[in-house]
Amino acid sequence: MAISEEQVRHVATLARLGLRDEQVAELQVELNDILVQIDRIQALDLTGVEPTTHAAAITNVTRPDVVRPCLPRSEALRNAPEQQDGAFLIPKFGG
Amino acid sequence: MTHDLSTLTAGRIRDGIAAGDFTATDMAESALARIAALEGDVHAFNEVTAGLALDAAARVDDLAAAGEPLPPLAGVPVAFKDNMNLRGTNTSCSSLILESYSSVYDCTAVRRMLDAGAVPVGKCNMDEFAFGSSTENSAFGPTHNPWDLDRVPGGSSGGSAAAVSAGMAVLALGSDTGGSIRQPGALTGTVAMKPTYGRVSRYGVVAFASSLDQIGPFSKTVEECALTLNVICGKDPMDATSVDMPMQDLAATMRDGVEGLRVGVVRDLMALEGCDPRVRACTMDAVEVLAGLGAEVGEVDLPSCMYGMPAYYIIGPAEASSNLARFDGIRYGHRAEGAEDVMDLYLRSRAEGFGPESIRRIMLGTYALSAGYYDAYYGQAQKVRTLIIRDFEKAFCDYDVLVTPTSPTVAFKIGEKSSDPVSMYLSDVYTIPVNLAGIPAVSVPCGLVDGLPVGLHLMGRHFDEATLMRTAYSYEKAAALDMRPPLASALGV
């Protein structure tokens, strides 16, 4: 399954990667090289084979509903690129 | 007083401190001195944590002075891959997007090491977000193999491997998603272990592919590997995929020998075209050593493992594309200047912050999960995973340990493969099926080709680390190889 330039752009938008035109072109070539390798498994007839969704064969792992300490606000915000009044500041939304 | 950490083992350090032969501070200073001497050539570290090291060493020395019993890793200089959170350090994952990210909590495995008395000397270089097999995909420059500075140390935990190989740290932790501990272990002549999925908590290691990632140790000897594994393993309430399964005292059981142990050489994987015949020969010599020790050797095929590589290059990037979504410039990490709105901020922060290999994998994974492709890619890969698990289950009916080389080649030259992602991806062909199946595996040095280390890859049943350690230990004792890199020996400190 070869990937088109338009698909590369669509996938980049889904992944929120603002690619330059030359990156799009490069990636189209690279991804198609990789997809050739990957497509080898398309040929396998795997009807009736259950998918393995989880590596550990365990179920029902939960934690008790018990409060644990929170981060101090200064720690929560320590890495914030911008902050104001104890909140994470972001530019305007939408547009 | 400085000591040569390329020869001292963790056990010897702890005992030496307890006996008053030297102090933990001596050990920390020795490590820092070696780092100062070698780091310019090797570039194993993103951050050297001298302050944390000296503080931790002082605490151990206080314990020793008070005559308290010393914990198992007391005073042992250790290094952590830079994708493991530790308060007081940055955790960059060798990416510009997290260059200034300062950890606000501790990774469980790291915490367990430190609680066991280990002395943290630094955070190690890696392929960005663990995407790679050479440590060339680091935003901060490649790590050089202590055996030959023109060569890669393997990856993605190349910094951790190089640090232990060069004696800049006695132990290190790496993370292994498709071979990222074992392959650099092989290429640097260190003992490198990926435990069973669920054996070691993943809490605090920046996720690459959640269903494949596992933390494990680098060391010079199998005994130290076993010791470290005992320290870091065990159920963690902070990781729902960590498993509550008791671990034997590995340092005790590893001495039980391999008499009667059934060792299966994986014939079809050994025969792969990309495998250097000399590497293959080294591996077979090692199998002969095991046979000489009383192991029963046979051959087995794992036909579905041929499809491990494509399955891995779907599952890994798919999970990674989701795991790396959080690097969005909102709460931490790189934020593009002057974004006009949130969408602009996302698009530019991520395009600026991620390196080329990260972008490739995010793109590949996003594509594989996108509408209309899920069944063909992710769904199909998960089914292949089932087949691989069945192959292993079948093989483990007849054998206790399976053998391949760890890497099809010895360390390659820096830059040699970096322009060809597909050929780079092939360097993990032996290690990938292990992650897909979730079983444990260890790489043990088994000789040199062209003066470069070769790794013996031993794979075991789920949660049967004990048999792996026993096999690796027996081999190591019998082979008695000197795996000190020339660089480390030349330094002489």
Add this chain to the structure above:
Amino acid sequence: MSKDRLTTVLESWEAVIGLEIHTELTSLNTKMFCGCPVQFGGESNTRVCPVCLGMPGALPVPNESAVEATILAGLALDCRISRWSQFHRKNYFYPDMPKDYQISQYDLPFCVGGGVNVEIDGDGCAQRLDRAAVGADPDGTYTTRIGITRIHLEEDTGKMVHVGGSEGRIAGATHSLVDFNRAGTALMELVSEPEIRTPEEARRFAQKVRLVFLTLGVSDCNMEEGSMRVDANVSLRRRGDIEFGVKAEVKNMNSFKALHDALAYEILRQGDVLDAGGTIDQETRHWDAGKKRTSSLRSKEYAHDYRYFPEPDMVPFTFDDEYIDRLRARLPELPDARGSRYMAEYGLPKHDAAVLSGDLELGDYFEQVVEGVGVPLARAAANLVLGDFSAYLNAAGSTPTDADVGPRKLARLIQLVDDGTISGKQAKEVFAEMVATGEKPRQIIDRLGMRQVSDSGAIEEVVDRVLASNAAQVAEYRAGKHGLLGFFVGAVMREMGGQANPAVVNEILHARLDA
């Protein structure tokens, strides 16, 4: 909004409505995947940790009580509990979502199927033009079953405040501030089948679901504070058609009235568009309670592709019979069962039973009163609770729980009427005093000297005096004008300051006059 217009539109168009009800599990101590406490409001970013901030390397571990609460909700709403279930990741970027994916459930939710019966009475019946077909009672009221597609568990987002524009709106804002205190709170999502046909059915369905959740005690279900959020998908199709029309999703209704009004508005709007030969856009519309209309957001839309895949950070769930039975045993009495019991055990009329079982607090209050007075007086208790007590609650804007008059005092009052100490009429006065002063009924009766006289000797004396001084009326009565009895009763009561036992007065008057 004119009801007539709604009816007119509904004559040619049938509304197809499905609800999505998101309920925060506010009764839990902690969030869905981390140990941060669940609480409303407070200083921003003070109830966060590496997990709910989506810090690199942090992992989610599901809250066992959240899982139980969801299974309980499923059992209470007649759902099937999945034997095998797991969480999925729903991938999309949003600044209030720390990981840029939401841990939710996809094709394997905890609960599937199910439904509730919704009783429609009053004005709402008129909206259902084909109510005869769904089996309406002769009085026009009807009951309809609304199916539930699924109930699943997921995590809530943080909150954004938009700064620089008007009233915290996105439009015109220069920047936004993000607070993650709410991020990661357990959120139970219920999806109904598109089987709702009128705004009133939607309102009653949502109210019924809320009542069940309140009964289970899983959430405070506060629509104003957003701990219960109802979104509606609504489309129209020509009466008789089977195909669905294009639907709009309506959000931002923070009361049941808003839900009703928004749906009524949207039906009119879509009807107008379709009647004019237009087409409906598939879009999300916001209800503006002030302007009483829905409007399209018209923000820049990016194609949605959620790229669901099984959450690898958590393992699957299996629910066996033992687990399900254990939770089933924990189910409290549910509203429908409670209403039936009020009719069967207490002999309440259907309407009274429905009102009392339809309000968790009022029902609880009522039961505490019944406990105080005993089952034989349950009807008297219901009358007082639904009458004077409810009137007082309305006037005071109070709830049964924080009412000034507790159920024990109310029970005492009922007993004092029952044992003849005071009359029913006096009881009204006493109740008013109880509300005003907080005194116990007995204290009030003593203070006001308000004692009912049942002593027949004393009453006979007054009756005789009244009859003697009203000889003309006595003659008329005896001549057949029996309506005058009330006149004599009133006169006796007046004479005795309202304290005579009316039953005894009646009895003596009859004895004297009919002799």
